[in-house]
Amino acid sequence: MESHNPGIEFDESYVNNVNLNLTAIKKRAAEFATRRTVKKDYQVAWLLRAVTCIDLTTLAGDDTPSNVQKLCFKAANPIRADLLKQIGFNPKELTCGAVCVYPSRVADAYGTLSSFKMNDKIPVAAVATGFPSGQYHLETRLKEIKLAVADGASEIDIVINRTAALQGDWKLLFDELKQMKESCGKAHMKAILAVGELGSLENVYKASMVAMMAGSDFIKTSTGKEGVNATLVNALVMVRALRDYYYATGYKVGFKPAGGIRTAKDACVWLSLMKEELDEEWTTNKFFRLGASALLGDIERQVYHYVTGRYAAANELP
Amino acid sequence: MSALNPSVSNIKKVFDHLSYEPVLDSDSALKSWIELHNNGTFGPFINGQYQNKDLPTFQIKNPFNQNLLAKFSNCDKTVINEAIESCVQSAQTWSKTPQTERERIVYNMARNVQKHLNILVSCESISSGRTSREVKDLDVTQVIKTLYYYAGSSSLLAEGYTPVGTVGIFGYFDSSLLSLVNKLAPALVTGNSVLIVPHKLTPLSAVMLMDICTQSGLPNGVVNLITSDNDEIYNLICSDPRINCVCFDGKTSTAQNILTTVSPKTRTLFSLEGKTSMVIYDSADLDSAVETIVDGSLYSNGQHRYSLNKLFIQENIYQKVLKRLETRFSKLNSGNHMDKCNDIGQLINQNDIENFKQALSIQTNEFGAQNKQFTNSITPPTIIENVTLNSQVNLNEINGPYLMVIPFRTVKESVELVNNSRYGSGVCLYSQNISLVMEVSYLVNVGTVWVNSIPLERGVQTRKQSGDYCISGLRCLKMFIKNKWDDFEVEKRDRDEVLRGVKSFGSLSPTSALPLPTNLSEEKTYKNYIGGKQQRPDTQSSRLISLPNGEPYCLVPDSSRKDIRNAVESAHSAFNSWWKRSNFNKSQILYYFGENLRSRSKQFVDKLRLFGQSQEEAEKELNLCLNVINYYAGLCDKNIGKLNDTTEYGYLMEISEPLGVIAIVCGNYENGFSLFNFVQFLVGAISHGNSVIIIPDEKNPVACFDLYEVFDTSDMPGGVVNIVTGNKHHLTKYLTEHQQVASVWYLYDQNKDYQLGKNEQDALQFVKYTSSFSLKKTWFIPSISQLSSNGLNREFLNEISVNSTQCKYVHLPMGIIFAN
Structure with a gap:
């Protein structure tokens, strides 16, 4: 995959004079659910679009080859085929955006996807660089990236150095990210800002800008392990940073909220946020991913309800 | 499995290009409520009953499709007299009803509004042309809060006060329900009887409010309602000495007219024109400011007294803001106001639509302004640049979703720009700099300052030619309490007498020093100071x-x-x-x-x-x-x-x-x-x-x-x-x-x-x-x-x-x- 953001030289003016008003941002964030809404067939269409944007994720200490294998099967067949057929979709054409695993499980995931020839359709994303805390030596953090890429990962979800961010050392952060980007090679770099640990919305904005200047293909809200993860409030700050960077450079960078996105309704609101604050291209999986695990199940239940007119029992959607 | 749904072919299309479809709020409950009231014809509400008086009627229509919604009586002098008499009678017992009981009834009203929230929202929205989202989020929610606030106001009042008596409340079409309740609640709780006169364009929610009053146990006659599409009604009611207090929302010119009509004894409370301006400083969160502009300028489709119509931008961020603003405005949807996905509905007043178009064209043709318009609404949101400050759009209050954009250099200049207006309702300030915001708040001559937030009809005080009404708190309650120094008697005068008196008043009497006095015991020269x-x-x-x-x-x-x-x-x-x-x-x-x-x-x-x-x-x-x-x-x-x-x-x-x-x-x-x-x-x-x-x-x-x-x-x-x-x-x-x-x-x-x-x-x-x-x-x-x-x-x-x-x-x- 070609990177869509080559990055630019470090420019301090991007992190100076940042003014953000939390109250006003909260208010706008709350409006995405009320100002626009989709129902019935429109809702189903939006939900299926959301499915294609899901980075289906398992990031647990007890991950093994078998549950990673199941994850890959689900990513390739996210919605029951009979339901999709009834609404005119070819089940083979609807897959999740990626699977997302720990570096040591990349080989399992890549192997599984290869076994049913989906390895070129569904990318394997690996978290890396000392996920989730990032409190490791730069040398090993960079090494992790290279090993994951070697195992078949084509997207690397790196975590940024929060210490540098909190100390306002944006140049250091930039330099580290530059090296990470280099280590990624052809793989896409998705920079996890861990917004819940950045202390202020201004820092969220500044970290977004620095990550983009350093060439990130996506900026991602959180690891899912912080106290505060993907909320519409911090998302709005990041999305507006995407827009500012695009105005300034002409490069579009993708956005990936992760952590706490569970309901089908949420998925529509997130898509609406991208469409309203940015544009339609920014709602495709080239520029938008949802880091989630439970979300897919809820979307499938909604599709079931649309097709059959009844709510599904738990055992009908394995 | 069920049969193929006919709309499935659409799914693939929407999947490829995420689009919206209209999501209309249901109005069926509202329609049956209207039907139940004498097949959609509302008579005056006097002494707890809708009167069936065989009066001529006027119609109100859904401003989106011009479908007939309901008919209302054109009340004449006799009916108005009857309604005022009912107020006067009921005021005698209501003022003696214990405050706790009055508060309980206002509390019931709050409860009942909550219980019937949906129908009330669709009632207010469908008849006013405002989006149902806005009516629900901003107005009806605030109606509930207002009722609860005054339901518990006894702690604010000293015991043994006397209510003003009979209060006439005139509604306005920009937020008809909320503006009525803002006065009704404090008036009732302080023991006044009330005559409600909804605006001729939006009387529907006022009638529903009557139903809520009845349901909440308000005694008959404490609230009466009359309707008319004749503007003479203001004079008829305001000049009546039995009305002790007039609350009027609307045009400054109408209020001026009322002041020339009322007895000197009548208390007047005005909430008038004077749209809000906004100042964006270079220390502002620009994207949030732009959102506030959207909310503020489209508030009540730009026809609210407080909607935003003027934007002062510090020169060094002027282009940045304008670019964001235009991008944001290009995302707006217009159309049926009952559609949940629309940001802007319809202006209710046909005159306003004409004035809007005319003012904008004068602005461009005669003053060389540049207009940019968005959406395909007949009154599209419009951004006007190169505004001449003494042009019609700036001097007169035009209703509609437009925004005049004016650059400034320094903070001092921004204060002068804000103060240079005969109106004094409110200003929005956008800046993250607390020292700046506090000083400008202090210096601007307006009633309300909204720091990094949106002008709404709550916590508002107006001044200068925007009136003197205060929405909130003790100050508001006091307006409905008699002042013991207020008591004087004046005889009722007809219009001609008043005009004659005014004309001849104060003409100079002959100087009393003639003939020249002699022997003054004090020779000191007194002069004016x-x-x-x-x-x-x-x-x-x-x-x-x-x-x-x-x-x-x-x-x-x-x-x-x-x-x-x-x-x-x-x-x-x-x-x-x-x-x-x-x-x-x-x-x-x-x-x-x-x-x-x-x-x-x-x-x-x-x-x-x-x-x-x-x-x-x-x-x-x-x-x-x-x-x-x-x-x-x-x-x-x-x-x-x-x-x-x-x-x-x-x-x-x-x-x-x-x-x-x-x-x-x-x-x-x-x-x-x-x-x-x-x-x-x-x-x-x-x-x-x-x-x-x-x-x-x-x-x-x-x-x-x-x-x-x-x-x-x-x-x-x-x-x-x-x-x-x-x-x-x-x-x-x-x-x-x-x-x-x-x-x-x-x-x-x-x-x-x-x-x-x-x-x-x-x-x-x-x-x-x-x-x-x-x-x-x-x-x-x-x-x-x-x-x-x-x-x-x-x-x-x-x-x-x-x-x-x-x-x-x-x-x-x-x-x-x-x-x-």
Whole structure:
């Protein structure tokens, strides 16, 4: 995959004079659910679009080859085929955006996807660089990236150095990210800002800008392990940073909220946020991913309800 | 499995290009409710019943598709009379109903609005052309909060107050339900009966409100409602002396008309035009500012009194903001207001649509402005650049979703731009710089400041030609309580009599110094005191002041129009520096004034004795003067404002501010106390930061004149106090006619049995009528001394404070912490 953001030289003016008003941002964030809404067939269409944007994720200490294998099967067949057929979709054409695993499980995931020839359709994303805390030596953090890429990962979800961010050392952060980007090679770099640990919305904005200047293909809200993860409030700050960077450079960078996105309704609101604050291209999986695990199940239940007119029992959607 | 759904073919299309479809709110419940009411024909609601009177009707339509919604009666004089009579009757029992019971009923109303929220939203939305989302999120939610607030207001009120009586509430189409409830709730809870007159374009939600009143157990007749599409109804109701208080929301010109119609006794509360402006500084969160512009300029489709229509942008971020603004506006949806995905609905008033189009085309064609329009609405959101400040769009209030964009350079310039308006409702300030925001909040001459937030119909105070209504808190409740100094009787006059009286009022009486008196016992030259200097009157005429025994005593200026003009100019220029002085400094000057007066006690006591008081009386009066000076000197740094509750996370500051230039016309004190009364009103007004032109007792101004010397030795800045003597009515005429005067306090003289003579009735009528031109405040006070048995009357002094100040609300949301 070609990177869509080559990055630019470090420019301090991007992190100076940042003014953000939390109250006003909260208010706008709350409006995405009320100002626009989709129902019935429109809702189903939006939900299926959301499915294609899901980075289906398992990031647990007890991950093994078998549950990673199941994850890959689900990513390739996210919605029951009979339901999709009834609404005119070819089940083979609807897959999740990626699977997302720990570096040591990349080989399992890549192997599984290869076994049913989906390895070129569904990318394997690996978290890396000392996920989730990032409190490791730069040398090993960079090494992790290279090993994951070697195992078949084509997207690397790196975590940024929060210490540098909190100390306002944006140049250091930039330099580290530059090296990470280099280590990624052809793989896409998705920079996890861990917004819940950045202390202020201004820092969220500044970290977004620095990550983009350093060439990130996506900026991602959180690891899912912080106290505060993907909320519409911090998302709005990041999305507006995407827009500012695009105005300034002409490069579009993708956005990936992760952590706490569970309901089908949420998925529509997130898509609406991208469409309203940015544009339609920014709602495709080239520029938008949802880091989630439970979300897919809820979307499938909604599709079931649309097709059959009844709510599904738990055992009908394995 | 079920059969293939016909809409599935659409799914693939939407999947490829994420699009929206109309999601319409259901109006079926509303339709059956309308049907239930006499097949959609609403008569007047009098004494708890809809009257079926066979009156002519007018229609209201859904502004989106022009479908007929309902018909309403065109009430005539007889019906209006019946409704007012019902109010008057029910007020007698309702005012005696215990406050707890009244509060319980208002509480029930809040509960019932919550229970019927959906139908109320669709009722208000469908008939007003406003999006249902906005009506629900902003209006009906606020209706509920308002009702709950006043349902628990007894703690704010002292026991034993008297309600004003019968209150007429006129609604407006920009937020018909909320604007009615904002007055209805405080009026009811304080024991008034109410006559509701919804705007002819949006009467539907008002009728539903009647159903909610009935359901909540409000006794019959406490609220009555009449409808009419004839604008004469304002005159018919307002000129009726049985209506004790008129609450009017709407156009400033209508309010001015009302002021020329009402009896001087009728209290008026106005919430008028004066759209909000917004200032964006380079320290602002620009994207959030842009969102506020969207919400503010589209509030009630841009037809609300407080919607945003003017945007001042600091020059160094002008292009940045404009680019964001245009991008954001290009995302707006317009169309059916019942569609949840639409941001803008329809203007309800056909005239407004025409005016909107016309004003914009004049702006472009004649003034060379540039318009950018968005959406395919017939009144599309419009951004106007290169605005000429004296063009029609800026000077007149046009309804519709437009935004004039004007750059500025410095903070000081932004304050001037905001203040350069005859209206004074509100301003939004966008900046993250707290010092900047606080100082600008202090300097802008508007009633409400919205810091980093959106103008809405809550926590609002207006001033200047935007009216004087206060939405929130104790100030609002007090508007519906009778003031014990309000009680005077005036005879009802018809329109012609009023006009004749106004026309002939105050024409100069022949100067009373002729024939030239001889043997004056005081040869000192008394002059007017203007701008800190003694000045001869422009008329070059004098009037004779005689002692009580008829002996000629001295000559004082017989002043006229130009002296008043000079005095007002001097007061106006002194005002700005006077109110900005620290309160401590003001109090120091007043204490010093008291000190210097005390040291001249003998001189003043002697002067008072000369005019007929005993030594004891004169000493008592002087002592009262000294006490009242100390009282207000001490109050200077205490009566500065408070915090109010707000549902926002943050503060709602209520700042007490002076009015500006106050004109005080003293009465005649035959039994003494003319010096004390002069001093208490004067010092009360200036202690709150006002500057004053005061006309002393026309028969006994001498002791007051002697105060110059005391001012001069007390560091009192020139122009804060201006003293002009002459004919009471003649000077009143020119004071009231001066647009710069913010308030006129008129002390009326009564005869022995406390009745007002015809002359004084003329004066009150004139002042009320003439106040309409600049919407100045008026305060009519009986000229008997307000004292308690042990001296100063605290309650009355407090009333002077209330009349010396206006409040400014500053909405100050806070928040920075969102995570660790």
